[in-house]
Amino acid sequence: MTQNQNSAAASQKPESEGRRPEAGDREPRAGTPFHSGFVCILGRPNAGKSTLLNALVGEKLAIISPKPQTTRNRILGIVHVPKQKDRPGSQIILLDTPGVHRPDSSLGRKMMTEVREALEGCNLILLIADVTERPAARDRFALDLVKKSGTPALLLLNKIDRLSNKQDLLALMDEYRKQHDFQEIIPISALKRDGLELLLDKVIQALPEGPAYFPEDQVTDQPVRFMVAEIVREQVLLATKEEVPYSTTVVVEQFEEGKRLTRIAATIYCERDSQKAILVGKGGQMLKKIGTAARLQIERMLGIKVFLELFIKVRSNWRESREFVDGLDWRRQLEGLTSPNDITRLPRK
Numbered sequence: 191m192t193q194n195q196n197s198a199a200a201s202q203k204p205e206s207e208g209r210r211p212e213a214g215d216r217e218p219r220a221g222t223p224f225h226s227g228f229v230c231i232l233g234r235p236n237a238g239k240s241t242l243l244n245a246l247v248g249e250k251l252a253i254i255s256p257k258p259q260t261t262r263n264r265i266l267g268i269v270h271v272p273k274q275k276d277r278p279g280s281q282i283i284l285l286d287t288p289g290v291h292r293p294d295s296s297l298g299r300k301m302m303t304e305v306r307e308a309l310e311g312c313n314l315i316l317l318i319a320d321v322t323e324r325p326a327a328r329d330r331f332a333l334d335l336v337k338k339s340g341t342p343a344l345l346l347l348n349k350i351d352r353l354s355n356k357q358d359l360l361a362l363m364d365e366y367r368k369q370h371d372f373q374e375i376i377p378i379s380a381l382k383r384d385g386l387e388l389l390l391d392k393v394i395q396a397l398p399e400g401p402a403y404f405p406e407d408q409v410t411d412q413p414v415r416f417m418v419a420e421i422v423r424e425q426v427l428l429a430t431k432e433e434v435p436y437s438t439t440v441v442v443e444q445f446e447e448g449k450r451l452t453r454i455a456a457t458i459y460c461e462r463d464s465q466k467a468i469l470v471g472k473g474g475q476m477l478k479k480i481g482t483a484a485r486l487q488i489e490r491m492l493g494i495k496v497f498l499e500l501f502i503k504v505r506s507n508w509r510e511s512r513e514f515v516d517g518l519d520w521r522r523q524l525e526g527l528t529s530p531n532d533i534t535r536l537p538r539k
């Protein structure tokens with residue numbers, strides 16, 4: 191670990207461990223209004239929540255895949271918006287969440303707990319719906335959570351790049367307007383970054399005056415070793431199909447930073463021997479493909495050469511084991527880690 195990263199980790203430590211920062215942690219700049227607050231991104235699986243988080247923060251914080259239920263825990267991303275002519279400086283603390291669904295396993299229940307915890311105490315909800323998916327009634331479950339929370343919400347109609355008929359959009363807006371009193375309904379494309387400036391304006395307007403909760407160079411509270419596990423999992427999701435992506439999880443066992451090389455060892459857990467065989471592939475080809483793709487991404491993120499070793503273990507029905515699922519939670523894992531090296535943050539760019 192470089193000195194720089196070390197100090198970044200140290201300065202970011204207090205705000206990262208379980209506790210949400212409170213107003214007064216950092217004073218707003220004297221004299222100029224500054225807006226800040228927590229904004230929860232909610233919606234059903236695959237609506238584009240994580241794509242939106244990454245687009246707004248400007249960094250890849252959350253993994254993306256065409257498969258539903260890619261995101262399994264809430265992911266915090268910080269948007270620092272400098273003061274401009276028509277808008278005050280702001281800090282938007284976004285919480286990306288797992289897709290709202292009816293859980294049928296310990297993992298699913300944990301995912302929905304993550305959703306509820308993100309909703310707790312947030313200032314604003316961004317309910318995101320996929321305009322290419324009909325009927326809109328399938329957003330009902332997420333909409334119920336919005337209603338129950340009593341928190342102001344903006345509705346984002348996402349993936350408008352895939353909509354050829356603008357009339358459809360108007361009809362959809364009408365349909366949603368009848369269902370809930372949204373502060374605004376904004377058509378966007380998270381992928382093409384369409385409509386995001388307008389969205390930022392509306393979010394900033396909706397947030398109260400408040401302090402900057404996080405230092406300006408911090409974009410997330412996720413420890414790097416968790417992001418590494420997620421990058422490996424993303425490659426598994428992209429390379430496999432059917433049950434394998436859903437039966438897989440990744441744990442980083444070793445994370446050692448040298449001057450020129452970071453050594454990482456991670457275990458990919460699956461549920462059956464047949465899945466293990468798929469993940470290894472003929473002559474180890476699949477594992478090699480996953481490992482190489484993940485390593486390149488990790489090197490890009492860390493800005494250092496990486497030696498990545500991957501292991502595969504079978505742990506039958508891990509998704510049903512509350513204990514195992516709880517153990518995957520990095521916020522819990524942090525409680526067991528004592529060395530500051532273990533909570534390295536993203537290096538400053």
Ligand SMILES: Nc1nc2c(ncn2[C@@H]2O[C@H](COP(=O)(O)OP(=O)(O)O)[C@@H](O)[C@H]2O)c(=O)[nH]1
Pocket residue numbers: 233234235236237238239240241242253254255256257258259260261289348349350351352378379380381382
């Ligand atoms: N065409 C299009 N695809 C999108 C857009 N936003 C997200 N996607 C795709 O939708 C899929 C699910 O996105 P993701 O962000 O993982 O959704 P999440 O499950 O809600 O977090 C991915 O294949 C994304 O590339 C968009 O604005 N337009």
Ligand SMILES: [Mg+2]
Pocket residue numbers: 239240241252253260261287288289
């Ligand atoms: Mg997601």
